[in-house]
Amino acid sequence: MKIRKSSLTGRPAPSNGITIGSFGLSKYSNLDFESSEATAPKTAAPDTELISILLDNIESSPAGITNRLLLMDHYKQAGWHDAAMDVAREILRLEPSHNEARQLVKSLTWDQSAQSQAAHTDRNHDRTAERPRNAVVMLPTPTTTAERHALEGELVEGFERLQARAKTILRETRQVRDMQQEAGATAVRSDNHLQDLKALVEGRVSAVVSVRVPLSARAIARVMEADLGRALDVVVADLADFVRWKRASGEPSASDNDSIRDGLARRVRAIVAALPDTPDDLQQHPLTALMHAEHEELERKYINDETMYGDAVTDIPRASFWVTEDGYAWDMNELSAALKSNKGVMRNPLSRQMFSANDIGSIVRHPLGHGLGALQMEQSRLSRGVRPSTIDKLQSLSGVLLADDSEDQMASRQMIDDFLAYQATLPRAEQQALDELRVPARDSHTGQAFDCTIGEAVRDAQANKVCLHKTGDLIGQAAQYLRQSSTMRRS
Incomplete structure (x- = not known):
């Protein structure tokens, strides 16, 4: 046709x-x-x-x-x-x-x-024929900041050499053209060559080098299936090519990131539909690639512009870059360390809000977050290690702390001492549960998430480090959470 x-x-x-x-x-x-x-x-x-x-x-x-x-x-x-x-x-x-x-x-x-046969014949009969160009070698994707900076340095040096070479050829081509005109000879038309060389000298490489048309979604899916180890890199490179192709199209929407992102989302859906549903989560790679394309190609803005250690978000290497549904960008090395120090509680270290279920699954599946799954299981085990009698004690303690409005708060002090004495008589496993379990509780007045264990809260209240009413608020929610966990275990 x-x-x-x-x-x-x-x-x-x-x-x-x-x-x-x-x-x-x-x-x-x-x-x-x-x-x-x-x-x-x-x-x-x-x-x-x-x-x-x-x-x-x-x-x-x-x-x-x-x-x-x-x-x-x-x-x-x-x-x-x-x-x-x-x-x-x-x-x-x-x-x-x-x-x-x-x-x-x-x-x-x-x-x-x-054409291949003709080219082979021409090379055999013409010794002055141009030597075949070397094949383009795909460089490995940098995995660290140092590797990326080294690759960027090589790119800058190569670009400068290209500009210098183009400048020399442009000058020589103009000289040849002028000499031909002075001699009255028929000049070889070189307008297009001169324009291309001038564009290279000025740094407008995209005006000379055409952008490759994206492959079909099914073709990308086949490449991913054939090389599972590089499946993510394959689809990331494809989305980057798609962005460059859209920007080089000359369409009115070529400079509109929102329009380009819509096109990326449609392409991701097509690639996902072309991939088989396999246990190795191959269909998850296009969605992860979209996250990287937004970061690297569209320069998406996030709620935070720095990591927890003060590094710029733009400097996070791809291997450890991650974005959660609440709009925060993370270096997974830093996030994993923060969550481990918090006993595996899946709470955003910056906003103090709990991560969504989808984010928790993504974090645990990430290569840098594999150890967090065991901590999650440990927290679940701790929540099942508190007996109903201890839960009743917590409920009583919470009621006294919340109701005590006296000046000396003696009733609250006595109740705290009694509970700590009771805790000392508990089995070691149950004491560990009270000291290490972090329940999903929030301050009823401010909405801010609590960031301490039950044992820490009681000891801080005894030492006058925190308001007794706030401690009662946390312990009451903890007792309710533990009772629900106990009911689920029995059912």
Whole structure:
């Protein structure tokens, strides 16, 4: 199938079952379709807006063929044969007997083979032929700040060398052009070369180097499945390529981060849909990659701009970067250490609010948070290690502390001493539970989360370090929490 502009004669497009308007392509209703046996038109500039619409349609209807045919033909006319080949193979996967896709794969395979043979013959007969370029080697993703700074330094040095080389070639090309003009010789047209060299000298590399068209979501999914160890890096690189492609499209929304983020979200959903539901959480990688793309490509702002240790959020390496649902960005090394020091209680160290269930699961599954799962289990065990009689004692202590408005607070002091004496008679495991268990309790007046254990609260009250009413508030909520845990255990 080929796409071309309708002729000015007004001849209607042949009917082939394709309705342009129904796919959001009403702007392109003057496109005409003809058989692939017709003479191929000259290579035309790619229409990024049309490509974007077709990709969106494919994502919303993964099993559809029509949009893929349009995209395949447009890629071919634009000279993007590799991309056209990928789409054609997708069509053949969905419909193995599809004739046009099969013909395109066959023709492009033959063309590439012929070009390769011709190039080989030319090199054998022409010693002055240009040496083949070295293959591009993918560098490993930096995992530490030092590695990233070293890689950035190499990039800066390479960019400066490129600019210096382009400046030299630009000067020499202009000299050759001027000499040809003075000699009256027919000058070789070099306007495009001069413009490209000037752009490189000025640092506008993107004006010279074309941005690669993103692969299909299913193609990315296949690469991820084939290399599980690098699956996250694969999808992160794909989303970064998608952002660069959108920004290079020249569309009005190319500079709008919100619009680009919407496109990223749609692409992530498409990749997730193309991945199998496996025990290794492969479907979680695209969502994690979206988090990294927002941080690295869209420069998203977070509630905090520094880590707990005072480092800039922008300097957190990818391997330890994480964002929770409450809008905080974390260095997982720091967050894991803070949670461990808090006996595994999943509370935000900065806001003092409890993390959501989704965040807790993500933190525990993170490579730097694996040890936190055991602490969570320990807290659960401690909550089941307090007997009903001790819970009754806590409830009585809370009632006295909350009701005592006397000046000397002697009743409260006596009750605290009695409870500490009672605690000393308890089995060691139950004493440990009172001293180490952190219950999900909040100050009834301020809403601020309490950040101490039951034992710490009672001892602080005895030492006049904290208000007795606040201690009674915490102990009352702790008694209620322990009673609920005991009821759940019995049921």
